[in-house]
Amino acid sequence: EVQLLESGGGLVQPGGSLRLSCVASGFTFSNYAMNWVRQTPGKGLEWVSGISGGGDDTYHADFVRGRFTISRDNSKNTLYLQMNSLRAEDTAVYFCAEDLSIGLTGYFHNWGQGALVTVSS
């Protein structure tokens, strides 16, 4: 059974940093691209970042480019999202999501339960 378990969410002040982690199990982690998708009540679902199975290719949405960095450690079956220069509008539940292929397809096959990030002073 595929399991994705996010951690690292919490309350952070504007301008601060946070790192999310997602530990995967139940599948060969390095064979699949991985993504971060966030959800807010007002904006619904937003794709944030994606990374290929080998970690060589990374992609970011325009609204986080330069502030967020996606990475992975295949030896630890773990996906990361380093979030810097956080803004109030980054407040959301962040999901990690397994892609359908080793390259980024934009199809999110399995999802974690989500980690809440709140940016507020």
Place this chain on the structure above:
Amino acid sequence: QSALTQPASVSGSPGQSITISCTGTNSDIGIYHYVSWYQQHPGKAPKLMIYDVTYRPSGVSNRFSGSKSDNTASLTISGLQVEDEADYYCASYRRSTTVVFGGGTKLTVL
């Protein structure tokens, strides 16, 4: 404002069929065949229901089907069941290697 446009809500009775539309542009749905649909029940993570416009992942009921015409994709659910009541989101690949979502449609099964 979301990148893709969906109706805020649709409703139907058990056994009926409903269709949810998803309108994009010539930068996404209009030129790519990479459209997907997700079902989300309250408090749960989304679930992939359709990918590549028409394909269903293993385990998804064949009551769910997808289609596309020009800049608009559609999700049809036939033989509505009470458990189909949920939020539905469309998504599409967009130029510059990004993925965009619709704003979501709340399906009510009366």
